């Protein structure tokens with residue numbers, strides 16, 4: 382967590398973050414500051430029915446900002462839905478976007494902003510990504526209604542190109558920019574998440590932070606953000622699930638999600654997220670389940686290489702007493718604490734998640750190689766095989 386002489390790193394600073402209970406009331410204020418006059422509200426279908434949404438919409442209208450709502454968000458957005466949202470934007474002659482939802486809703490809204498800024502006719506022009514230039518960004522605000530994906534602060538959107546069938550980042554070529562200028566993170570909006578969704582999104586945040594902390598390209602800033610995120614999840618996820626009205630636990634999970642996603646675009650992720658697409662697509666798993674179901678086996682695989690960091694996590698984030706034990710013993714105890722956390726929240730193992738589906742590890746790895754050749758090196762393949770095999774033993 383300290384810089385060493387000779388360290389070099391780059392760091393993407395995420396958008397302006399407004400965080401805390403009730404900060405949704407500041408949305409009109411930031412909309413005005415960004416010059417929003419006619420805004421497209423890209424909103425998750427379930428959220429459009431809520432009183433919270435009505436409050437947000439009324440607040441904007443009272444501030445003289447015209448609104449058009451679009452709620453056709455798909456769970457894993459495709460170019461079809463993103464293009465439909467962009468057409469609504471153009472027809473209503475909007476000049477700005479507010480994305481209100483979980484990761485899919487925010488990725489859809491951010492993609493609309495990118496399309497409009499670049500003049501693209503379809504988001505397919507950005508999937509796979511290009512370094513296409515932009516003439517100024519569209520004023521955009523993200524308002525998360527879950528605590529997990531962190532899409533409100535990351536500079537990406539994940540969209541499936543239906544012509545190629547590939548899911549991919551819509552604009553990583555633009556890492557020096559993010560679509561959104563402001564993220565308004567109000568934990569009260571996430572407090573209505575049911576226990577299962579709280580678990581899935583919370584474990585996604587945990588994976589993002591742990592993978593980032595154990596990556597081979599860490600930096601001092603991402604380390605601190607990821608470490609704090611892990612600590613917050615270790616101490617609050619159970620409460621957020623089993624005592625959903627515990628607003629302190631909800632607040633800390635919202636913070637954990639935001640911190641994890643400030644960190645990982647700057648340091649990278651590990652096998653759970655690298656294997657996510659193959660697992661999620663093959664077995665039709667939600668993103669958080671796909672990554673969480675291989676987390677423990679990944680930590681076991683990393684034990685020999687990341688002993689010191691795992692030991693530090695054990696004692697400082699998961700409260701394992703040091704008691705003079707060796708680094709290796711502490712690191713192992715830390716992994717068991719992660720396993721205990723997942724068991725306590727009834728998070729499915731890989732076998733439970735895929736049910737009766739047959740697993741062909743060779744086929745999974747071949748698919749992975751085709752999709753992510755940059756990760757599927759010979760060493761990467763061998764480690765991924767170990768992780769998949771081990772994950773099926775739990």
Ligand SMILES: [Fe+2]
Pocket residue numbers: 530585586589654668672
């Ligand atoms: Fe994730």
